[in-house]
Amino acid sequence: MAACARACDCRNSGMDLTFIGSGDAFGSGGRFNTCFLVRGTNRRFLIDCGATALVALKRASVDLNALDGVVLTHLHGDHFGGLPFLLLDAQLMSKRARPIFIWGPEGTEARLAALREALFPGSSKAALKFAIEFAAHRPGERRDGNGIAVTPYPAAHSAGAPCFSVRTECDGKIVAYSGDTAWTESLVDAARGADLFICECSSFERDLPGHLSWRTLAARLPSIGAKRVVLTHMNPDMLAQAAQLGIETATDGLTLTV
Numbered sequence: 001m002a003a004c005a006r007a008c009d010c011r012n013s014g015m016d017l018t019f020i021g022s023g024d025a026f027g028s029g030g031r032f033n034t035c036f037l038v039r040g041t042n043r044r045f046l047i048d049c050g051a052t053a054l055v056a057l058k059r060a061s062v063d064l065n066a067l068d069g070v071v072l073t074h075l076h077g078d079h080f081g082g083l084p085f086l087l088l089d090a091q092l093m094s095k096r097a098r099p100i101f102i103w104g105p106e107g108t109e110a111r112l113a114a115l116r117e118a119l120f121p122g123s124s125k126a127a128l129k130f131a132i133e134f135a136a137h138r139p140g141e142r143r144d145g146n147g148i149a150v151t152p153y154p155a156a157h158s159a160g161a162p163c164f165s166v167r168t169e170c171d172g173k174i175v176a177y178s179g180d181t182a183w184t185e186s187l188v189d190a191a192r193g194a195d196l197f198i199c200e201c202s203s204f205e206r207d208l209p210g211h212l213s214w215r216t217l218a219a220r221l222p223s224i225g226a227k228r229v230v231l232t233h234m235n236p237d238m239l240a241q242a243a244q245l246g247i248e249t250a251t252d253g254l255t256l257t258v
């Protein structure tokens, strides 16, 4: 299952996914915020880029200049708050020279500019040596750009901008991710036939607003037509129960062959 102990650039064929961060917004279990690294033969991208992403990516020795882009599910800090740090590093440390693509909800460009200004005043107006190319999610619309296709599905969550589950395609493999969401039938569409479906499971028993509990998800799992399901984004209660539920769960640094 584990292709590589660390997320180094040793992928010669096929695809793998590394959980750079598998935590929630509260640092439960000492885990990093949400950030997944997908590596195909020629394309590398992140799914979400939570506030702790840059530290976690460097801990995993990821070549940041090899990233083609970032697919965002929604604009909460634990899912997109790492972007100002990633872009600052690209500008000043990694010396990025090629474009970076950012797929996200309508309004991502403005929210990101405001966040960059709040954290590093002047950074959003500084001339960059690389382009940032934004693509706004349109619900249910598959967009193929630069060898990575993204189809977003509306999520039942609230973040000051539309929230999505995403279905990504690269190298003939499908990786779907729930993002943050309460149960919605859109998850079935997002996950159908996916090689890997990563699903949030924020709590064990009691549904939190805008999130899934194990109790709710377990009842719906038979309708999820993915080839493999892995849970992430777990609170302390859920983390304590995870090992005995008979389903795969993410940990920081775990790499799966897709």
Ligand SMILES: [Zn+2]
Pocket: 074, 076, 079, 157, 159, 180
């Ligand atoms: Zn959220």
